[in-house]
Amino acid sequence: MAFSTLDIxxxxxxxxxxxxxxxxxxxxKRGGSESAADYFLADKSIPWWAVGGSLIASNISAEQMIGMSGSxxxxxxxxxxYELMAAFALxxxxxxxxxxxxNKGIYTMPQFLEQRFGHGVxxxxxxxWIGLFVLVNITSVLYLGALAIRTMLGIPLLYGIIGLAIYSAAFSILGGLRTVVWSEVVQVIVLIFGGFMASYLVLNQVSDGEGFFAGLNTLVEKAPEKFDMIxxxxxxxxxxxxxISVLIGGLWIANLYYWGNNQYIIQRALAAKNIKEAQRGMAFAGFLKVLLPIIVVVPGIAAYVLGADIIKPDEAFPWVLSNYVTAGFKGIVFAALVAAVGSSVSAMVNSTSTIFTLDIYKNYxxxxxxxxxLVRVGKIxxxxxxxxxTALAPTLSSLDQAFQYIQEYTGFISPGVVVVFLFGMFWKKASNRAALWVVILSIPLSAAIKFLAPDFPFMDRMGVCFLVLAAILVAISYIDNGKENDVNAIKLSKDIFKTGWVFNFASLVILIILAFVYIKFW
Structure with a gap:
């Protein structure tokens, strides 16, 4: 790809x-020293707009901009x-x-599980989680980012991976979550602007200079099969x-796990000033999610309509950037891509560090x-x-659609996690032993279904695993507790779930947008 001097x-x-x-x-350092609360939860000082921006910056990475464009x-x-139903899940x-x-005052998801179910769970x-973050998430995002850099600049894959790791280290190691969040606020602005710019320019090309909306209409006319939502x-x-599983089936398992039980996402909301700020931040993230398909999906469809000369789908976004983004803007869009990789990797690294330090090192x-x-161990x-x-990322070079790879292998653990959290929060009879068995059986059950029925959609597999594991938890809990509530059951009141008018109004608007999209493109 030819970068102009201005781009560089x-x-x-x-x-x-x-x-x-x-x-x-x-x-x-505040007061000359850094506390664990500051390093791992930014001293609970993050406002709603930073919570929402940081959530999206952590979420959008090369797996979206490259992987989802490929899909x-x-x-x-x-x-x-994946984006639209995530807005509902948020x-x-x-x-x-x-x-x-x-209300529980927790730092990590495993910490909550100990309060409800004990040390084993x-x-x-x-x-x-540590294995998943390092072996699947960090590895795949570094690989996809380096793949884009190789496609656009010709830099060897390994050098791109190392460069992205060094860039991410500037945010993830020294200052902890505070550095990650405030860096992400800047990065999400560049990311959204750059992503929209790439979409606008390629759609303008699709419509022969007639503009963005004309380009969208042209995509629908030339490739109507690419606009079937179901x-x-x-x-x-x-x-x-x-x-229909994307609306009422296994996709809910993926979204509840990712946005509600996933440390590197929920950690931003836990770092908010208070509950209202956290909820407004998540609603703000929901608004951004309904806009993201324009950035992360439309360029891939445009590449298809324009007859992209690519070998595999994950090369679609780099192809668009190379061929249809003009001088100056190309540098901004490329910066947006690197920002996406850097913010996501730094978020995953910080959360891996948080879980290891507070749940493994501190306890054992x-x-x-x-x-x-604790801060020193967190940095190590x-x-x-x-x-x-960085060492494992090059091994993913044989993948065709990396986004689907990430979703499938995350799906080995997500059904069990969602079962444990949902029943742990909202069913008072759920027992420690039942939760532990769900954790133990989650991966073997998913692997067995994949082996016995390789053509069974992985999203449906997540739904089946969820139902089976839920039944196991209920059965063992009744054996353990009978008609009595578990001694560690969470006491809930109706008042705890009251939300302010700002959050309620934002929720209504988001739901109306989602209903319109699915009715329009069913």
Whole structure:
């Protein structure tokens, strides 16, 4: 790809300024020292707009801009259900999950599980999460970002992975969550602007200069099959997006897990000033989610309509950037892509560090550690997570659609996690032993179904696993507790779930938008 001098200058300025900002924020200490609360939860000082922006910056990464555009090329707008249904899930989690988490005063998801179910469940899922973040999430995002850099600049894959890891380290290691969040606020602005610019320019090309909306209409006219939101069984991509399951089936498991039980996402809401700020931040993130298909899916469909000369779908976004984004804007869009990778990797690294330090190291590897010691261990854990992810990322080069890979293998653990959290929060009879068995059986059950029925859609597999694991939890809980409530059951009142008018109005608007989209493109 030919970058103009202006592109290179704009990109270099962005990279240098964001790294300097990250290092500067990370080097600042309140009162001359850094507490564990500050490093891992930003001292609970984040306002709603930063919560929402940080959630989206953590979420949008190369797996969306590259991977989801690739799926847009191969599948079409149906892949946008991951974004649209996430907006709905954010509202559910903000109203019903967050009040419980914040009232409990927790730092990590495993910490909540210990309060409800004991050490065994906490430790088991802490280890699962650390493995998932490092072996799947960090690794795949570094690979996809480096793939884009190789396609656009010709830089070898390994060098791109190392460069992205160093860039992410500026935000994730030195200053903890505070550095990550405030860096992401800047990055999400560049990311959304750059993403919209890429979509506008390619749609303008599709419409022969008639503009953005004319380009969208042209896509619908030339590739109507790419705008089916609900796929039927005759569609070759049905195995990845199995029809109505995207509305009432397994996609809910994926979304509840990702937005409600996933440490590197929910950690932003836990760091909010108070419950109202956290809920408004999640509603703000919901608004952004309904806009994201324009950034992360439309370029892939446009590449399909324009007859992109690519080998595999994940090359669609780099192809659009290379061929249809003009000088100057190309540097900004490329900066947006790097911002997406950097913010997501830094979020995952920080959360891996948080879980290891507070759930493994503090509980099993030391006695009465000081805040200084916890912060030091957190920084070491962050560094190791980045190093391992960097070493493993090149092994993913054989993937066709990396986004689907991430979703499928995350789906090995998500049904069990959602069962444990839902029943732990809202069913008072759920027992420690039942939750532990769900954790133990989650991966073997998913693997067994995949082995015995390889053509069974993984989204439906998540739904089946959820139902089976829920039945196991209920049965064992009745054996353990009979008609009595569990001794660690959470006491809930109706008042805890009351929300303000701002959140309620925002929720209504989001739901109306979602209803319109699915009715229009059913």
């Amino acid at each position: 200058v704009l990109f270099a300025i962005y990279i240098v300024l964001t790294m300097v900002m990250g290092l500067w924020i990370g080097s600042r 847009g090329y191969a599948v079409g707008m149906a892949i946008a259900s 509202l559910i989690i903000a109203k019903y999950f967050l009040p419980i988490y914040i 906490r430790t088991g899922l802490a280890l699962f 796929l039927d069984k005759s569609n070759p991509e049905y195995i990845n997006l199995p029809g 590897l030391t006695k009465d550690p000081s805040d200084k010691n 854990a962050s560094t190791l997570a980045l190093v391992i992810g």
